[in-house]
Amino acid sequence: MDHHARAADMKPKLKDDEPLQLSPPAPFVPLDHLMQQQRPPLPPRSLDVLLPGSQLPPFLSKTYDLVSEPQLDGVISWGPAGNSFVVWDPSTFARDVLPQHFKHNNCSSFVRQLNTYSCRLPMEISIRLLECAALVLEGFSQGSC
Amino acid sequence: MDHHARAADMKPKLKDDEPLQLSPPAPFVPLDHLMQQQRPPLPPRSLDVLLPGSQLPPFLSKTYDLVSEPQLDGVISWGPAGNSFVVWDPSTFARDVLPQHFKHNNCSSFVRQLNTYSCRLPMEISIRLLECAALVLEGFSQGSC
């Protein structure tokens, strides 16, 4: 499996595009910038890690978990930056995935819900932490369903 | 060929069960009583017969058709007077029938909808015609789900 890390992978090595920097010390970085960098490239398995105890609307937590499912990466997955998601296979998504998580199989109904929570077409969604640990969802423009 | 109408078909004829009545005239009967008597003992297959062109809420027309299904008489059927319905097998009704017609399998959700349209527990419903051809649903007290 790809989860088995080989010894070579665990030993830090220099890369051509990442020169070793020993000095001077890193300049001051604002906290929110640090948090941006600390955000994992792939979102965690469950929103509970990000927002423990929060009462997220069911649609948002279900969508988040659904997008995070590794088995569905060919159909729907997080975008490159981990702050958006993309539906790669809208037909399969509508026919097979939606009914497993919602009471319908219509892309339009899914999009309608995204709109309700301030997302926009196309099927991308942004999730990021705020100071108050609230969840914000923002839309982008790329692709469609 | 069918364009030849036979003489026998065009001539009105007396039937054994329809004696010719010349006198005296039938006594006066109020219109609503006539309509009561004219209501068929078993409801028609579709509400369209009763309320042609009416825009009935989907829940009511689906429930009406569902109750009218002969195959479901062992699970749900019209009551003796044809103006109420009874769920004879709530378990089967919830598990097998509800998901075929609605997006859930919960008796409570079905009852909630009945309540919305002025029905009451238990699962009986009254459907009758008014002068304005509107539909009225009334609840009775007998049995439960």
Added chain:
DNA sequence: GGGAATATTCCC
């Protein structure tokens, strides 16, 4: 996209 009607869930 989103308003509005209808449906489903949740909870008192």
Added chain:
DNA sequence: GGGAATATTCCC
């Protein structure tokens, strides 16, 4: 039972 929150459909 029914108010209210959320979900789904319908339609502009």
